Amino acid sequence: MDNDGIAKRLAEKFGDAIESAPAHRDLESELTFIVKTNKIVEVCDYLKKEEKFNFLSDLCGVHYPDRDKKFEVVYHLFSIERKKRVRLKVRLGMGESVPSVTGVWATADWHERECYDMLGINFTGHPNLKRILLTDDFQGHPLRKDFPYRSEDA
Amino acid sequence: MPEKIKNSESEDFKTEEIIVNMGPQHPSTHGVLRLILTLDGEVVKDCEVVIGYLHRGVEKLCEQRDYRQNIVYTDRLDYVASMSNNLAYVLAVEKLLGVEIPERAEYIRVICAELQRIASHLLWLGTHAMDIGAVTVFLYCFREREDILDLFEMLSGARLTYNYIHIGGVAADLPDGFVEKAKKFLDTFPAHIDEYEQLLSKNRMWLDRTVDIGVISGEDAIDLGLSGPSLRGSGVKWDVRKAEPYSIYDRFDFKVPIGSKGDTYDRYIVRLEEMRQSVKIVKDALSQIPDGEIMAKVPRIIKPPEGEVYRSIEAPKGELGFYIVSDGSDKPYRVKIRPPSFVNLESFKKMVQGHLVADVIAIIGTLDIVLGEVDR
Numbered sequence: 001m002d003n004d005g006i007a008k009r010l011a012e013k014f015g016d017a018i019e020s021a022p023a024h025r026d027l028e029s030e031l032t033f034i035v036k037t038n039k040i041v042e043v044c045d046y047l048k049k050e051e052k053f054n055f056l057s058d059l060c061g062v063h064y065p066d067r068d069k070k071f072e073v074v075y076h077l078f079s080i081e082r083k084k085r086v087r088l089k090v091r092l093g094m095g096e097s098v099p100s101v102t103g104v105w106a107t108a109d110w111h112e113r114e115c116y117d118m119l120g121i122n123f124t125g126h127p128n129l130k131r132i133l134l135t136d137d138f139q140g141h142p143l144r145k146d147f148p149y150r151s152e153d154a
Numbered sequence: 155m156p157e158k159i160k161n162s163e164s165e166d167f168k169t170e171e172i173i174v175n176m177g178p179q180h181p182s183t184h185g186v187l188r189l190i191l192t193l194d195g196e197v198v199k200d201c202e203v204v205i206g207y208l209h210r211g212v213e214k215l216c217e218q219r220d221y222r223q224n225i226v227y228t229d230r231l232d233y234v235a236s237m238s239n240n241l242a243y244v245l246a247v248e249k250l251l252g253v254e255i256p257e258r259a260e261y262i263r264v265i266c267a268e269l270q271r272i273a274s275h276l277l278w279l280g281t282h283a284m285d286i287g288a289v290t291v292f293l294y295c296f297r298e299r300e301d302i303l304d305l306f307e308m309l310s311g312a313r314l315t316y317n318y319i320h321i322g323g324v325a326a327d328l329p330d331g332f333v334e335k336a337k338k339f340l341d342t343f344p345a346h347i348d349e350y351e352q353l354l355s356k357n358r359m360w361l362d363r364t365v366d367i368g369v370i371s372g373e374d375a376i377d378l379g380l381s382g383p384s385l386r387g388s389g390v391k392w393d394v395r396k397a398e399p400y401s402i403y404d405r406f407d408f409k410v411p412i413g414s415k416g417d418t419y420d421r422y423i424v425r426l427e428e429m430r431q432s433v434k435i436v437k438d439a440l441s442q443i444p445d446g447e448i449m450a451k452v453p454r455i456i457k458p459p460e461g462e463v464y465r466s467i468e469a470p471k472g473e474l475g476f477y478i479v480s481d482g483s484d485k486p487y488r489v490k491i492r493p494p495s496f497v498n499l500e501s502f503k504k505m506v507q508g509h510l511v512a513d514v515i516a517i518i519g520t521l522d523i524v525l526g527e528v529d530r
Contacts, residue, residue, distance in 0.1 A: 024461035025252055029398070054376055055392075057466065058475055058492040076464050076477065076492070080376065080390065083397045087464065107379030110500045118213075133206035133529060142214050143488075149211075149218050 006031065006051060006086065013046065014039060021089065032087040037098050040090050044075070044104045053077040053086055056101070059111035061119040063144045069093050071121055075101070097122035100129075118143040171199060174511075178207050182285045182515045185525030187499075189514065196510050201503050205496075208529035216489040221247050221456040222321060224489070229315035231493060232527040234277050237270040237306070238469040240319035245400055246465035246476035247321050250458040256447040259323035260402045265336070265439050266309070266318065267401075267467075268432040272343070273302040274470035274522075275425045279350060282422075282519035286363045291353055298346050301339045308332050321456060323449035333440055340437050347429055354422075364418040368505040368517040371416055378501035382472025382494050383424045384521055388416030394468035405442075406435045418520040425522075457484050471495055471522050491530060495523040 007020050010033065017039040023030035035043050047053040058076040069091035077086045090098050100123040101108045112123045113132040120141035123129055131138065140147055177188040186207035192200040212231065216224045228239040241263055248255065255263075280295030303313045308329050310318040318325050354360045370380070372388040385392060393410040395403040411427035413420025458480045466475030472494025479488040498521050505517050 024250070024463050025459075027249070027463070030463060056379060057473060058464070058477060058490065060477060060490040062479060062488045062490075074477065074490075076475070080392045080397070085398075085464070105379065106374075106377045107497060107500060110496065131206075133209045135206070142211060147214075149214055 007033070009051075010043070010046075014043060018043060029085050030087065031085065032089065034089045034091065037090050037092065037096065040075075040088070041099045041101055041104065043088065044077075044101050047077060047086065047088075048104055051079070051086075052081045053079045053084075055080055056105040056107050056111070057085075059101075059108055059115060061115040061121050061143070063119055065145045071096075071119065073098055073115065073121060092121065097124050099124050100126040102126055117141070120144065169195075176514070178204075183518060184281060184523065187518070187523070187525055187528075191511070191514065193511065196512075198506050198509055198511065198514060201506050201514075203499060203502055205499070205525070205528050208525045210530065212530045213489050213491060216486055218485065220484045221458070221486060224486070225320065226315070226317050229317055230526060231491065231530060232274075232469065232471065232474075232495065232524045233314055234524055235270050235274040235470045236314060236316045237266045237318065238274075238467065238474060240316065241267055241401075242465065242467045242469065242474045243476050244319050244321050245467065246463055246478050247456070247458065249463045249465050250461065250478055250480055251321075251452070251456065253322060253450050253452055255323055255401075255450050257402075257444050258327075258446040259448045259450070261439050261443040262324050262328060262448065263319055263401050264403065264406070265436050265443075266306075266324075268436045268439070269302050269305060269336075271432045271470045272429050273299050275429050276302075278425065278470075278519075278522045279422075282516075282522075283354065283360075285515045285519045286360070288354065288357075288360065291350055294346065294349060294353075298339075298343060301335075305332065305336055305339070308335070320449070322452035323447070327448050336436065336440060340433050340440075343433055344430060347426060351426065361419065363513075363516055364422060364520075366415075367418040367509060367513050368520055369415060369417045370501060370505055374504065375416065375501065378504065379497040380472070380501050381497065382468065382470070382522075383421055383428060384472065384498050384501075386411065387413035387421035387424050389414055394466055394473055398466075400465070400467055406438055408432075408435050418516055421520050455484050457482060466492065469494055471524070471527075472498055493527040493530065495521075495525075495527040496530075499523050499528055 010018050017036040019034050021032040021034050055078040057078045060074050062072045071092040073090045075088040112126055115121050117131040171192050171194050174191045177183045178186040188204040190202040212227050228243040229236040231239050276295040276299040280292040283291035307313050310316040372390045375385050375388045389412050391412050408431040411424050413424050460482045462479040464477045466473045475492035477490040478486050481487040
C-alpha cells in the first residue's frame with residue numbers, strides 16, 4: 001500500500017510518536033497515521049517541508065463517546081507535486097487540547113475555529129480561537145454525539 | 155494664514171481609521187456575508203469576515219439520515235452546482251462500499267458535472283460583471299445558463315436541486331431529445347463565450363477594475379488552502395480531475411488553464427477557458443457514450459463496512475471533499491464536508507488589504523463563493 005516508504009521514513013524520524021493505522025480496503029489514498037498530541041506540529045512541519053505535503057485539504061474533529069480518548073482531530077494532507085494524500089490523526093481525552101498548526105499552514109485558522117465551534121476542542125497557540133459558524137452566545141457544541149439533534153429531545 | 159484656520163488644521167482636523175460594516179444583507183455579497191472593514195480614507199487596512207448566517211447544521215443532520223437520504227442535503231450546499239455536490243458525496247460513499255459503476259452511468263455523470271461547471275461559471279461571470287458595472291453580460295450569461303437548466307430539468311424534473319446522481323449510478327436514463335438538445339447547445343455556446351470576451355476582455359473599464367486587483371502568489375494561495383480556478387489563476391497547475399482522476403476523467407483529453415499573476419483578471423481568463431474545455435469534454439462524452447445499464451446492483455439498505463474515506467472532486471469552485479466515517483450501520487457516523495467556498499473565503503482578508511473600498515466587491519466576486527456552502 002505504502003509504495004514509496006513514507007511510513008518507514010516517519011518511523012525512523014519520529015519513533016513511537018507515530019504509528020500506522022489500517023487503511024480502509026487497503027486503499028493507498030487512505031494512508032493513515034496516528035500521531036502523539038505533542039508531536040503534531042513537528043510531524044506536519046516535516047511532512048510539509050521534506051515530503052512535499054504542501055496542501056492542507058481539511059481538518060476536522062470526530063467525537064467517539066465510547067472510547068477512552070473521546071476525540072479525534074483528523075488532518076487531510078495533499079501533495080500537489082506528488083499527487084498523494086496522507087491522513088493524520090490525534091487522539092484526545094475530554095478536556096485535553098492540541099497544539100495549533102496555524103504556524104505550518106495559514107488555512108488551518110478557520111478549520112480549527114470550526115472544529116472548536118462544533119466539538120469544543122481547544123487548539124493551543126491559535127491566534128483567534130472563537131466560534132465561526134455559530135453565534136458567540138451559543139451553548140454547547142453541536143457535533144458532539146450527546147448534543148440533541150431536535151429541540152424536543154433537549 | 156489666519157491664526158484660527160491654522161489651529162483648526164493642526165488640532166481639530168484629525169485623521170483616523172474608521173470601521174465600516176458591510177452586510178450581512180448587501181446586494182453584492184451574493185448572500186448573507188458580513189464584512190467588518192477597517193478603512194484609512196478609501197483604503198482597506200484590515201477586514202474581518204463574519205460568516206454563519208446560513209448555518210443549517212448539515213453535518214449533524216447527515217448523522218441522523220441514511221446514506222441515500224443524505225443526497226438531498228448535498229443539493230443544498232452549493233445550490234448553483236448541485237450535480238457536483240451529488241457527485242462528490244456519492245463517490246465518497248461508493249469508495250466506502252467499493253462498488254463498480256456501469257459505463258453509461260459514468261458517462262452521464264461526467265456530462266452532468268461538466269454542464270454544471272459551465273452553468274456555475276456562467277452565474278459567476280454574470281454576477282461578477284454586474285457587480286463591477288457591466289449589466290449586459292449578466293443578461294447574456296443567464297440566457298445561456300437557462301439552456302443548461304432546461305437540460306437538467308429534462309433529466310431530473312428540477313431546475314436547481316436535482317438529487318439526480320444516486321449511489322450506484324444515476325436516477326434515470328437520458329430522456330428522448332436530450333442528446334440533440336445538448337449537442338445544439340454545445341455547437342452554439344463557444345460563440346457565446348467569444349461574445350462575452352468581446353464585451354469584457356479588452357474593455358478599458360473591465361481592465362481597470364480587474365488587472366492587479368486582489369493579487370495572490372501561488373505560494374500564498376497554497377498556504378491559504380485556495381483551490382479550483384482561484385488557485386490556478388495564480389499559476390498553480392492542480393486540478394483534481396487530472397491529479398486523482400475520478401469517474402472516467404482519465405479518458406478525456408482536456409487542458410488545465412492557468413494564470414500567471416494571480417489577479418482578478420487572470421482568474422476571469424481561467425474560468426472562461428475552463429468553460430471551453432468543459433464543452434470539449436461533454437462533446438467527447440456524448441459521442442462515446444455506450445448503451446447499457448445506468449444503475450449498479452446496490453443493496454436496498456446501504457450498510458458500508460466499518461471504516462473511513464476521504465474523496466474529493468474538482469467542483470466548479472474548487473476541491474469539494476467528503477470525509478465519511480462509517481460504523482457499519484445504515485447511517486454515517488460522521489460526515490465532514492470540505493467546501494471550497496469556505497476555505498477560499500479565508501484568503502479574502504489577505505487579498506483585500508491595501509485595495510480601495512470599490513475593489514472589495516470585485517474581490518468577493520472573483521472568489522466565486524456561495525454562502526450555502528460556506529455556512530453549511
